[in-house]
Structures are given as C-alpha cells and as structure tokens.
Amino acid sequence: MDTHEITRALGAIAHEARLAVFRLLVQAGPAGLPAGKLAELTGLAPSSLSFHLKELVFADMVNSKQEGRFVIYTAKYETMNAVLAYLTENCCGGNPCTPVTACCPPETGKKKAKVKA
Numbered sequence: 001m002d003t004h005e006i007t008r009a010l011g012a013i014a015h016e017a018r019l020a021v022f023r024l025l026v027q028a029g030p031a032g033l034p035a036g037k038l039a040e041l042t043g044l045a046p047s048s049l050s051f052h053l054k055e056l057v058f059a060d061m062v063n064s065k066q067e068g069r070f071v072i073y074t075a076k077y078e079t080m081n082a083v084l085a086y087l088t089e090n091c092c093g094g095n096p097c098t099p100v101t102a103c104c105p106p107e108t109g110k111k112k113a114k115v116k117a
Helices: 003-013 016-031 035-042 047-058 078-089
Strands: 062-067 068-073
Touching: 003 035, 003 047, 003 078, 016 035, 016 047, 016 062, 016 068, 035 047, 035 068, 047 068
Parallel strands: none
Antiparallel strands: 062 068
16 A cells, blocks of 8 residues: 555544444454444444545445445455554564564663553
C-alpha cells in the first residue's frame, strides 16, 4: 500500500463510531454483519451508520454485498493486515513484530517500562 492509501485507511478508523463498527466486523469474521445488526450493536441511527460505513468502504477497510434484502458488511482483512505491516515494518531495528510479541525498541540507556500482558 502506498502512503495515500495508508492515511486514508487510518483516517477512516480515526473516528470513535467507525472504529467501533470496524472492530465489530473484525470480530464477526468472514460472515460479516448486516447493517441492521451493526446499528443495533453500536446504537447508531441508520443514517449515521450508513455515513460511517460509506467512509469505511471508501477507505477499502470494509466490503459490502447484497444478500436478498440485506446488505452484509465484512472487514477487509487484507487491508487491515497491510496497514499493520506498514506500521511495524521498521519496528525493533528491522525485526518485524507480530501481534503476539510486543514491539520492544532497542535500549537507549533509559529504564524500560514494564509491559503488562
């Protein structure tokens, strides 16, 4: 992903409602969730939810598909993973981090803060 795509993706989830929606879709997995269920879970009015979903789709963070009379939304894991890879590609002196391991910058002479697991 280029820098423009990364900033668009980060900008899309840099809003409380959109971040909540995106996290719900990540948790839902490949099956996704219908717009009505997202509105119910987030407490967003349908018109507000529609606006936020449009922003997430534009940023390529979410897919939508029509299933009968429902619109099902799913997280785009490939975009999410590309953003995470971009953010961590130079972490820890070039040693890539994974979600399982915490990023630990090289010692700079300062006392390290303990990381709670």
